[in-house]
Amino acid sequence: MQKEETLRVVLVGCGSMSGTWIETVQGLPGVEIVGLVDIRVEAAQSRAQVHHLTDVVISSQLTDVLEQIHPDVVFNCTIPEAHYETTLEALEAGCHVLSEKPMADSLESARKLISAAQRANRRFAVMQNRRYDANIRRAKAYLATGELGSLTTVNSDFYIGAHFGGFRDEMHHVLLLDMAIHTFDAARFLTGANPVSVYCQEWNPADSWYTHGASAVAIFEMTGGLIYTYRGSWCAEGLPTTWESDWRLIAPQGSMKWDGGTSLQVQQVSESGKFLSSFRDIDVPSSAPDTKTQGHASAIEDFISCLREDREPETAGTDNIKSLAMVFAAIESAETGKRVEISW
Ligand SMILES: NC(=O)c1ccc[n+]([C@@H]2O[C@H](COP(=O)([O-])OP(=O)(O)OC[C@H]3O[C@@H](n4cnc5c(N)ncnc54)[C@H](O)[C@@H]3O)[C@@H](O)[C@H]2O)c1
Numbered sequence: 078m079q080k081e082e083t084l085r086v087v088l089v090g091c092g093s094m095s096g097t098w099i100e101t102v103q104g105l106p107g108v109e110i111v112g113l114v115d116i117r118v119e120a121a122q123s124r125a126q127v128h129h130l131t132d133v134v135i136s137s138q139l140t141d142v143l144e145q146i147h148p149d150v151v152f153n154c155t156i157p158e159a160h161y162e163t164t165l166e167a168l169e170a171g172c173h174v175l176s177e178k179p180m181a182d183s184l185e186s187a188r189k190l191i192s193a194a195q196r197a198n199r200r201f202a203v204m205q206n207r208r209y210d211a212n213i214r215r216a217k218a219y220l221a222t223g224e225l226g227s228l229t230t231v232n233s234d235f236y237i238g239a240h241f242g243g244f245r246d247e248m249h250h251v252l253l254l255d256m257a258i259h260t261f262d263a264a265r266f267l268t269g270a271n272p273v274s275v276y277c278q279e280w281n282p283a284d285s286w287y288t289h290g291a292s293a294v295a296i297f298e299m300t301g302g303l304i305y306t307y308r309g310s311w312c313a314e315g316l317p318t319t320w321e322s323d324w325r326l327i328a329p330q331g332s333m334k335w336d337g338g339t340s341l342q343v344q345q346v347s348e349s350g351k352f353l354s355s356f357r358d359i360d361v362p363s364s365a366p367d368t369k370t371q372g373h374a375s376a377i378e379d380f381i382s383c384l385r386e387d388r389e390p391e392t393a394g395t396d397n398i399k400s401l402a403m404v405f406a407a408i409e410s411a412e413t414g415k416r417v418e419i420s421w
Contacts, residue, residue, distance in 0.1 A: 087112035087148040089139055089163050090155030091120040099128045101374040112142045143170040156244050161186040168193040173200040175380045179258050180401050187401050191394045202390035203397040207259045208266050209375035214365040216335050225328035228268050233322040235309035250290040250408050252311050260322050262400035270299035272403045272419040279411035285312045295407045
């Protein structure tokens with residue numbers, strides 16, 4: 078692909094999330110939205126109107142639009158159940174694809190999408206916008222200095238009473254499938270470790286406004302012997318955590334606490350050998366090590382740069398399947414009551 082070539086994009090799934098995607102594209106030089114698709118065609122029409130997209134093809138059928146205008150890129154913002162078919166069709170039509178999470182509705186489908194991208198020689202990546210955050214990048218950059226030694230234990234808590242309405246109310250394993258993917262991916266991002274096994278218990282609290290699985294607790298073994306625990310709920314009222322979760326990360330020479338926002342505390346051992354060691358507070362730099370800090374906008378911008386520079390995106394399907402594998406293994410464990418080995 079030539080660096081100066083204008084990339085022509087079709088966005089599929091014109092619901093709530095799509096506005097953020099369209100606004101980002103409208104601010105990017107050399108990228109143009111040429112089509113909007115939604116099975117509810119009125120949703121696509123409404124998006125076109127709101128974002129003043131006067132010269133776009135609008136349809137309820139992706140097939141028609143692909144045949145008619147041969148775009149370079151498809152952005153998949155459909156509901157999770159439609160991710161697989163939409164991404165597969167776009168890849169097979171020769172488009173690069175950036176898809177909303179989760180990558181697919183099963184590991185088998187995710188593997189098929191990776192193969193389809195390889196066959197078509199196209200880039201395929203997944204939106205993991207919570208990686209593109211200044212504070213998680215600050216935390217990761219400090220951990221990468223190795224000053225605390227190798228992480229041994231990581232805990233994250235996610236508690237938000239989210240009253241969405243819509244597809245999530247009826248979704249099975251709603252917390253694990255629709256939200257925990259972000260937290261599991263963040264755990265991989267922060268630690269650089271990959272999953273080995275999981276034991277998970279999932280439940281739907283008595284007062285839940287969801288149909289299924291609004292709460293879960295999971296214990297992961299990760300590579301290097303690291304243990305990562307996840308506790309979460311989407312129907313916990315009061316004392317909410319951030320959407321990025323509340324974290325404690327422990328290593329031989331100290332610990333980090335991150336509230337998912339700007340509060341990032343680190344204590345390093347300054348003197349040991351007594352009953353309790355002494356610690357010094359470490360000042361973690363207040364700015365991120367790079368500029369990939371604007372959530373969806375940075376993720377989309379980075380994907381476009383990868384196409385122009387022929388680079389693999391950070392959240393390419395080949396990598397993101399490891400985060401997805403954590404989700405499906407946790408679900409299998411919750412369903413069987415057994416510890417599950419994780420592969421992808
Ligand atoms: N990354 C994040 O932080 C984040 C936040 C919210 C939602 N999401 C994800 O974004 C996706 C969309 O979520 P939303 O909140 O916009 O949902 P939504 O229900 O508001 O919108 C989804 C749209 O997709 C359309 N659609 C469904 N199946 C389709 C198909 N086969 N072809 C074309 N259009 C189809 C629906 O008609 C709807 O307009 C989901 O995967 C969700 O998990 C991600």
